[in-house]
Amino acid sequence: MKSLKRxxxxxxxxxxxxxxxxxxxPVGRQIAQACHVVTKLRHKTLRSEKDFIPVTTIILxxxxxxxxxxxxxxxxxxxxSPIFFSDENAAVYGAVRPITAMAVYASKKQVEDILGYLPLWEA
Structure with a gap:
C-alpha cells in the first residue's frame, strides 16, 4: 500500500x-534550500528503508x-517533527548560518489547517 504521507x-x-x-x-537559492532540506529528511529515513521510495514533495x-x-x-x-536546514555561505550571510528551510513528513489531513494557507512556491 502506498504511503499517504508527503x-x-x-x-x-x-x-x-x-x-x-x-x-x-534569490529564486535559485530558495530551490537549492528546498533540495538540501529534503535530502536531510530523506537521509534520516533511508536508514530504515531498504529501497528508495519516491514520496510526493510539496514546496510552499x-x-x-x-x-x-x-x-x-x-x-x-x-x-x-519538522527538520531544518541551516545554510553556510559566508559571501551571503557572513559568519551566521541562518535556518533557510523546513521539511516534515505528514499526511495532507495532518497539515491542511496549518500549512494550507501557504501558497505553493513558484519561480
Whole structure:
C-alpha cells in the first residue's frame, strides 16, 4: 500500500542574518534550500528503508523565517517533527548560518489547517 504521507517543505523568501540584516533569497537559492532540506529528511529515513521510495514533495512559500518558525511550532504541537536546514555561505550571510528551510513528513489531513494557507512556491 502506498504511503499517504508527503514531504512538505517551507521556504522563506527573506532570511534574517542579524538583527539589522535581512537577506532576500534569490529564486535559485530558495530551490537549492528546498533540495538540501529534503535530502536531510530523506537521509534520516533511508536508514530504515531498504529501497528508495519516491514520496510526493510539496514546496510552499513563506514570507520570512518568522512565518516558517510559526508553522513549525504548530506542527510540533501536533507531535510532528519538522527538520531544518541551516545554510553556510559566508559571501551571503557572513559568519551566521541562518535556518533557510523546513521539511516534515505528514499526511495532507495532518497539515491542511496549518500549512494550507501557504501558497505553493513558484519561480
Amino acid at each position: 514531504i512538505y517543505v517551507v521556504i522563506p523568501a527573506v532570511v534574517e542574518v542579524t538583527d539589522k540584516q535581512m537577506v532576500t533569497q 512559500h513563506a514570507r520570512d523565517q518568522n512565518e516558517m518558525f510559526h508553522v513549525s511550532q504548530l506542527l510540533q504541537k501536533r507531535k510532528m
